[in-house]
Amino acid sequence: MKKEETHINDLMEFLSIPSISTDAAYEKEVRRGAEWLAEHLENSGLENVEVLETGGHPVVYADWIHQPDKPVFLIYGHYDVQPAEPVDLWESPPFEPVIRDDKIYARGATDDKGQVLIHIKAVAALMEEYGELPVNVKFCIEGEEEIASPNLVPFVRSHKEKLSADAILVSDTPLMDKETPAIVTGLRGALAFELTLTTAAVDLHSGAYGGAVPNAVHHLVSVLDSFHDEDAKVAVEGFYEGVPEVTEELRREMGRIPFSEETMKQEGGLSELYGEKGFTPPEQTGIRPTLEINGITGGYQGAGMKTIVPKQASAKVSCRLVGEQDPAKVFECVERHVRAHMPRGASVHLDKTIEARAVTMDAWDPFIRKAALAYDDFYENRALFPKEGGSIPIIEVFKEELDAQPVLMGFGLPSENMHAPDEHFHLENFRRGINTVKQYLTSF
Amino acid sequence: MKKEETHINDLMEFLSIPSISTDAAYEKEVRRGAEWLAEHLENSGLENVEVLETGGHPVVYADWIHQPDKPVFLIYGHYDVQPAEPVDLWESPPFEPVIRDDKIYARGATDDKGQVLIHIKAVAALMEEYGELPVNVKFCIEGEEEIASPNLVPFVRSHKEKLSADAILVSDTPLMDKETPAIVTGLRGALAFELTLTTAAVDLHSGAYGGAVPNAVHHLVSVLDSFHDEDAKVAVEGFYEGVPEVTEELRREMGRIPFSEETMKQEGGLSELYGEKGFTPPEQTGIRPTLEINGITGGYQGAGMKTIVPKQASAKVSCRLVGEQDPAKVFECVERHVRAHMPRGASVHLDKTIEARAVTMDAWDPFIRKAALAYDDFYENRALFPKEGGSIPIIEVFKEELDAQPVLMGFGLPSENMHAPDEHFHLENFRRGINTVKQYLTSF
Numbered sequence: 001m002k003k004e005e006t007h008i009n010d011l012m013e014f015l016s017i018p019s020i021s022t023d024a025a026y027e028k029e030v031r032r033g034a035e036w037l038a039e040h041l042e043n044s045g046l047e048n049v050e051v052l053e054t055g056g057h058p059v060v061y062a063d064w065i066h067q068p069d070k071p072v073f074l075i076y077g078h079y080d081v082q083p084a085e086p087v088d089l090w091e092s093p094p095f096e097p098v099i100r101d102d103k104i105y106a107r108g109a110t111d112d113k114g115q116v117l118i119h120i121k122a123v124a125a126l127m128e129e130y131g132e133l134p135v136n137v138k139f140c141i142e143g144e145e146e147i148a149s150p151n152l153v154p155f156v157r158s159h160k161e162k163l164s165a166d167a168i169l170v171s172d173t174p175l176m177d178k179e180t181p182a183i184v185t186g187l188r189g190a191l192a193f194e195l196t197l198t199t200a201a202v203d204l205h206s207g208a209y210g211g212a213v214p215n216a217v218h219h220l221v222s223v224l225d226s227f228h229d230e231d232a233k234v235a236v237e238g239f240y241e242g243v244p245e246v247t248e249e250l251r252r253e254m255g256r257i258p259f260s261e262e263t264m265k266q267e268g269g270l271s272e273l274y275g276e277k278g279f280t281p282p283e284q285t286g287i288r289p290t291l292e293i294n295g296i297t298g299g300y301q302g303a304g305m306k307t308i309v310p311k312q313a314s315a316k317v318s319c320r321l322v323g324e325q326d327p328a329k330v331f332e333c334v335e336r337h338v339r340a341h342m343p344r345g346a347s348v349h350l351d352k353t354i355e356a357r358a359v360t361m362d363a364w365d366p367f368i369r370k371a372a373l374a375y376d377d378f379y380e381n382r383a384l385f386p387k388e389g390g391s392i393p394i395i396e397v398f399k400e401e402l403d404a405q406p407v408l409m410g411f412g413l414p415s416e417n418m419h420a421p422d423e424h425f426h427l428e429n430f431r432r433g434i435n436t437v438k439q440y441l442t443s444f
Numbered sequence: 445m446k447k448e449e450t451h452i453n454d455l456m457e458f459l460s461i462p463s464i465s466t467d468a469a470y471e472k473e474v475r476r477g478a479e480w481l482a483e484h485l486e487n488s489g490l491e492n493v494e495v496l497e498t499g500g501h502p503v504v505y506a507d508w509i510h511q512p513d514k515p516v517f518l519i520y521g522h523y524d525v526q527p528a529e530p531v532d533l534w535e536s537p538p539f540e541p542v543i544r545d546d547k548i549y550a551r552g553a554t555d556d557k558g559q560v561l562i563h564i565k566a567v568a569a570l571m572e573e574y575g576e577l578p579v580n581v582k583f584c585i586e587g588e589e590e591i592a593s594p595n596l597v598p599f600v601r602s603h604k605e606k607l608s609a610d611a612i613l614v615s616d617t618p619l620m621d622k623e624t625p626a627i628v629t630g631l632r633g634a635l636a637f638e639l640t641l642t643t644a645a646v647d648l649h650s651g652a653y654g655g656a657v658p659n660a661v662h663h664l665v666s667v668l669d670s671f672h673d674e675d676a677k678v679a680v681e682g683f684y685e686g687v688p689e690v691t692e693e694l695r696r697e698m699g700r701i702p703f704s705e706e707t708m709k710q711e712g713g714l715s716e717l718y719g720e721k722g723f724t725p726p727e728q729t730g731i732r733p734t735l736e737i738n739g740i741t742g743g744y745q746g747a748g749m750k751t752i753v754p755k756q757a758s759a760k761v762s763c764r765l766v767g768e769q770d771p772a773k774v775f776e777c778v779e780r781h782v783r784a785h786m787p788r789g790a791s792v793h794l795d796k797t798i799e800a801r802a803v804t805m806d807a808w809d810p811f812i813r814k815a816a817l818a819y820d821d822f823y824e825n826r827a828l829f830p831k832e833g834g835s836i837p838i839i840e841v842f843k844e845e846l847d848a849q850p851v852l853m854g855f856g857l858p859s860e861n862m863h864a865p866d867e868h869f870h871l872e873n874f875r876r877g878i879n880t881v882k883q884y885l886t887s888f
Contacts, residue, residue, distance in 0.1 A: 269645020
């Protein structure tokens with residue numbers, strides 16, 4: 001019991017660091033997150049602990065390599081978090097972790113600090129119990145996952161020897177439900193960009209000019225609306241190139257994933273689901289690509305009215321990609337589409353911010369099979385092997401560059417408000433996660 | 445020279461008060477504007493000076509009624525101003541007036557504090573020169589013009605006796621150009637509303653949910669884009685009801701208004717004009733109605749990316765109305781249109797904020813003709829009688845309730861960045877305006 005309290009206190013400390021990677025104002029806090037982690041790895045018996053500089057936020061490395069006949073696991077995760085906005089919708093402050101009803105509430109609780117700590121605590125426990133580890137491990141915990149790992153990609157390429165491994169162990173995905181483990185075998189790729197449209201040098205008075213001059217918001221909504229057709233299909237020519245055909249077999253596989261429309265509606269407070277015609281929600285989020293507007297801004301947004309013709313408007317857009325879709329090519333298609341659909345009198349600027357290919361894994365690989373078995377003692381149901389809608393851009397790079405098998409063992413839950421207010425993590429899964437990882441590493 | 449300096453110092457003092465009526469945070473400053481004005485009217489020899497309470501910001505009243513055989517002029521204007529956002533685009537702070545190149549820069553310089561002060565200074569000068577005025581005057585300067593005078597309407601209705609007049613003298617419109625005076629004979633009406641669209645209770649992770657749930661920004665841009673067709677015509681059924689037919693005569697009249705596409709482009713920094721097909725820019729802004737998005741907001745707008753499916757998005761929209769268009773009916777049409785074009789899975793809320801009918805005046809009315817003559821000594825060209833694209837909602841109410849002739853003598857310039865950063869007022873027109881108004885009042 002004493003040890004569990006220490007674990008939770010450590011998690012609270014880790015969660016209290018606002019390591020928001022996307023916002024330059026938090027740069028020091030991100031570094032503080034890396035340093036906290038390095039110290040913690042050191043204290044857990046890991047060796048060669050380093051905070052390694054990159055072009056952006058640092059990477060934390062540590063290893064323990066003393067079992068020449070056993071496999072090497074590269075344990076990957078991230079210590080950076082999403083922004084906490086809108087902060088006023090949190091029941092408790094996002095960086096003052098609190099426990100309510102055996103759940104810990106804080107930004108980063110489930111994504112990904114809680115899950116990263118599972119691995120460190122599992123390794124520390126094995127070390128304490130046996131004085132050594134049953135396998136070889138390397139930790140590589142980055143600070144830029146939430147901004148699509150722009151510096152980890154060159155880092156991996158220039159540190160292939162250092163990071164070489166047989167398997168990449170990652171916990172940054174959810175369980176299927178409370179009692180059903182999940183090992184993700186597919187991740188969507190990503191392409192994100194900001195689209196800024198300008199029509200004038202200044203905001204103009206809508207009385208004097210309105211009706212005779214281009215309005216940046218009108219033009220932007222016109223372009224954005226053209227991205228989808230009435231069936232919620234992406235209407236950008238060439239967008240679907242490389243998307244795998246949906247075979248009967250794939251449909252059956254997707255159909256086996258437990259899914260409740262009611263639960264999904266409840267989770268989001270939705271009156272209806274809405275998606276590409278002809279596909280089920282698990283297909284829409286698992287094996288189909290998307291183009292989603294994440295934010296829009298333009299003109300007057302303060303209290304009351306201001307009767308202007310806005311000179312500029314912009315939108316943040318991100319795509320989830322599948323199969324062989326090439327993010328660079330998709331971006332070209334989007335650019336071409338935007339220029340073709342741009343109304344007269346506007347100039348447009350597209351700024352690409354994230355780019356990553358989709359990745360798929362073989363559910364029959366022995367590293368994955370053993371992971372599925374490791375859950376058995378701690379969860380009621382057998383593990384499933386879903387395709388996941390999210391993107392972990394670096395996984396594809398690891399797979400290609402290191403020729404290692406990714407193993408995505410999830411311990412979060414889909415209902416834990418990842419990226420939203422009141423993010424939390426079920427402490428029961430923190431405890432079970434530590435035991436599952438111990439079991440997994442001991443099985444080799 | 446000494447007197448002119450005093451005038452300009454007074455204008456600077458007036459302009460340094462941030463009397464922003466739309467923003468509740470500035471309530472005290474708006475009241476300070478009213479009190480400054482009352483004191484100033486008192487010092488200018490006006491009588492019965494009062495700061496009168498309304499349901500919102502106060503009305504400043506003063507009069508001088510000692511010429512029983514002469515007409516009564518109700519001088520109307522406003523001491524409130526538009527918000528100063530975006531403040532960082534101002535060359536000097538919006539409420540720290542400075543003079544550059546014989547122009548005074550500050551929020552409210554041309555709209556409408558500078559023009560209000562012209563009348564006070566003209567009356568004060570006449571009083572000083574003759575010990576009396578050649579006509580009777582009443583001042584009624586309000587603090588809610590920029591929010592469409594919600595409290596002045598009932599105020600006028602309940603103070604008909606107090607405000608009774610033969611003519612309503614207003615300077616809140618521009619000259620045609622530096623040397624061509626303009627007396628506006630048509631004002632567009634207005635309808636403004638805020639449209640808020642909600643799809644979910646929380647922002648959702650675009651990886652886990654994206655593609656299967658409604659996105660509030662997608663749905664909003666879809667509705668907003670449906671407001672116009674490809675010819676930039678408003679596509680809301682019933683919107684054009686009450687819009688006067690554009691006769692050949694009206695076309696000829698509009699054609700006489702000097703207009704330079706190049707100048708309009710330069711003023712706004714525009715690469716192209718853009719408006720309803722089949723109409724010239726002076727027609728588009730003068731005699732045709734518009735529907736304009738003034739601002740839009742939704743989802744993540746901070747630095748970097750946040751891969752969410754936004755739960756809510758909203759837009760501020762305003763219409764300029766002409767002829768017999770009824771703002772209440774137009775609002776009903778818009779509501780019907782929005783509900784008919786609303787994609788599945790969204791709820792919508794429309795909040796009406798401004799409502800005013802269009803108004804037209806007879807250019808041959810003697811009060812207007814004498815005003816045109818009054819300019820002659822001070823400007824190179826004869827006055828013109830344009831239809832104005834803007835709205836001064838209270839003018840219609842004055843006209844109807846008091847049965848008085850509106851006389852809209854403009855002293856601003858279209859290039860003075862009204863409602864935009866770096867608003868300014870040409871001091872040359874401040875000086876000429878005082879002389880013109882003295883001349884006008886003396887002509888009865």
